[in-house]
Amino acid sequence: MKTVLHWFRRDLRITDNTALDAAARTGAAVVPVYVASEWKGAHRWTGAHRQEFLCGSLAALDGNLRSIGSRLIVRRGDAVEELARLARETGATAISFNRDPDPFGRAVEERLAGLGLELHACKDHAVHERDEVLTGEGNPFRVFTPYSRAWLKLAKPAVRGRIKSLTTPQGVAGDPVPTLADWGLAPHRRIMEPGERAARERLKAFLAGPIRRYGLDRDLPAGQTTSRLSQDLRFGLLSIREVYARCEEVARDLPAAERKSAQTFINELIWREFYFQILWHWPEVLEQDFSPKFRGMRWVGDERNLERWKTGTTGFPIVDAAIRQLNETGFMHNRARMIVAMFLTKDLQLHWRHGEQYFMQQLTDGEIASNNGGWQWSAGTGADAAPYFRIQNPWTQTQRYDPEGRYIKEWLPELRDVPADRFAKPPADGRTLAPGYPLPMVDHAVARDRTLAMFKTVAAGD
Ligand SMILES: Cc1cc2nc3c(=O)[nH]c(=O)nc-3n(C[C@H](O)[C@H](O)[C@H](O)COP(=O)(O)OP(=O)(O)OC[C@H]3O[C@@H](n4cnc5c(N)ncnc54)[C@H](O)[C@@H]3O)c2cc1C
Known part of the structure; x- marks a missing residue:
């Protein structure tokens, strides 16, 4: 039986997960792996809140994988070296993963090419990514409104369900799921509940009511006037395809004013992808002004x-x-x-x-x-x-x-x-x-x- 590593990164779910689903469908044995980085203390791009949410979401992912006959193998260190080591230990011949939208993640993906393993890279973090939304002349958009019009016109990828079972070999060595202490960080106070289940509940609650008033309330900072799904989309606890499809479904049956509210919400999801494509076409924005x-x-x-x-x-x-x-x-x-x-x-x-x-x-x-x-x-x-x-x-x-x-x-x-x-x-x-x-x-x-x-x-x- 062929063995494939599924490299989890910002897709910490088992529902509608493009690369994991594709790996499972091949009938191969799948080794789900997360490689935790080894930095300690202050970091330019992250801190205690996000790492705590990550730890909780990894623990939840491990639980979900166990419920379908698998488990999460955690490794620590350089991702490419750890994946190479794990492939040798398990006899895996391929790595499946969902592509990362930022240049740091991409740089790691590029290094995988040197391992001599089959690579299956999938689009997952966006409904449309990279060069998929372009002007009539084939150029990237610099302005949101025409980008969003073009985005809406494109056919949308299908939503897959929850993976039912996964075959994972026994005896693969892994570390415990990381904790904040591993990064030298102290636990914080009031972050959202991590994990796929909590994220799905947030989506369900939003679609059951607040989406109808979103257009009216979203600019008011007191109370909860927005979906609070951003961390779930950031860590891939929810699939953006599913969020979009469910909103469209709900919107279809609403009276006109409320449908407009749902469309305003969808517009915000498109802003997210607008910025992904800005970063893809102009990665220099991280170092200098776009203008x-x-x-x-x-x-x-x-x-x-x-x-x-x-x-x-x-x-x-x-x-x-x-x-x-x-x-x-x-x-x-x-x-x-x-x-x-x-x-x-x-x-x-x-x-x-x-x-x-x-x-x-x-x-x-x-x-x-x-x-x-x-x-x-x-x-x-x-x-x-x-x-x-x-x-x-x-x-x-x-x-x-x-x-x-x-x-x-x-x-x-x-x-x-x-x-x-x-x-x-x-x-x-x-x-x-x-x-x-x-x-x-x-x-x-x-x-x-x-x-x-x-x-x-x-x-x-x-
Ligand atoms: C200075 C600044 C920094 C920001 N930094 C981030 C960030 O690091 N991460 C982040 O996800 N969003 C960021 N945003 C966008 C926005 O503030 C958050 O996405 C939103 O507040 C998250 O709350 P929500 O999930 O309830 O949003 P909702 O209003 O319910 O929107 C739904 C989803 O649409 C997306 N979205 C909404 N507004 C925007 C926007 N303006 N740009 C891009 N995507 C959007 C998010 O994924 C969000 O979860 C930033 C905005 C500003 C002005």
Whole structure:
């Protein structure tokens, strides 16, 4: 019997998993393997929240594999070396895996070619990837709306079910499922429940109701107004094909206004793929501005201000609430992400890269493509970005999206007794909102002028 390694990466599920399903269908023995990396302590692109979610999701995957007659083999070290070693130990002649959307994952895939094993690489993380969505002239899209129109017109891949059984050889050596301690990290507090089952429940709950109001509620940061599926899509606990197909199915039977809500949601799923294709065609966005005209601009802010932004002590309640939500839960609402990103880049004039890195270290859903896209969008340097001169005012944003201060009071308990109208303007009397809460660290109007001047040094004629 032929033996195949299935290399799990960001596809930690057994339902509608393209490469795993294909391997199982060949009738081969399948060795499901996850190779944990060996870094310790601080990491540029990840942190405790995401690693904790990963550990829980791996444990759940092991349980799911056991329920179909298999188990997860965990190895530690360099992925290519470990896969080569495991292939030798098990007599495997092939490796199946789902392709990674980012350049780091891709670089590892390229090294597999040297192993002399059959490689089965599948598309799985996106409905459409790489060169599948192009303009009539065969070029990649730089702007979202025409991209999304072209995306919607393409035929969609089929959804497969849950794998029923897997034959895995006995006696293959593996390590225990990793824990946070393996990376030198301390457990955190309030992340979402990891694992495929929990993710499926979140999807089910969203489709059963909230999707109908998504178009109306999604910009309000208080409470749960969005699907909260981002970490599940990041780790592949859900298949994006299935999420899309289920939304379409639900949308079909809804009255017009609610159907529009579901379509707004689908549009967000397309943003995710828009940013994947930006990263695929322009991997340099990780190092520099997407828009060439801003490359080399000197960000004039004082880097010592970064710490106050990271600790949620800027004196702007909406910004501080958002950062505290992030630090405590590994999640931040999308509207809040835009507000804090604009604040860092336009009120503090600090390079978006500082925020990009901090988000990657804190977010459970940290996704290199979407995070870079979101940061460059907010900074005004990205693909189809907000123009640099459209600078959101954090006070009016508060008035519009958190008029009763529900979000602010949830994350800043020290402001619980302050009337909400005081959150939507700087304190007129120069007194703080509550003992110990700081005064606003900048004057927004002054900061705005400074930012416009900074951008104008490179955007002359814009
Ligand atoms: C500065 C900044 C950084 C961001 N960093 C990330 C990140 O690291 N990882 C990440 O998944 N999203 C990121 N986003 C996009 C968005 O904020 C999150 O996807 C969303 O808040 C996740 O919550 P949800 O699952 O409830 O989203 P919903 O509103 O329910 O959306 C459903 C799904 O669509 C996708 N999506 C929604 N909005 C966007 C968007 N603007 N761009 C790309 N995909 C989107 C996500 O996969 C999300 O789970 C970022 C946005 C900004 C402005």
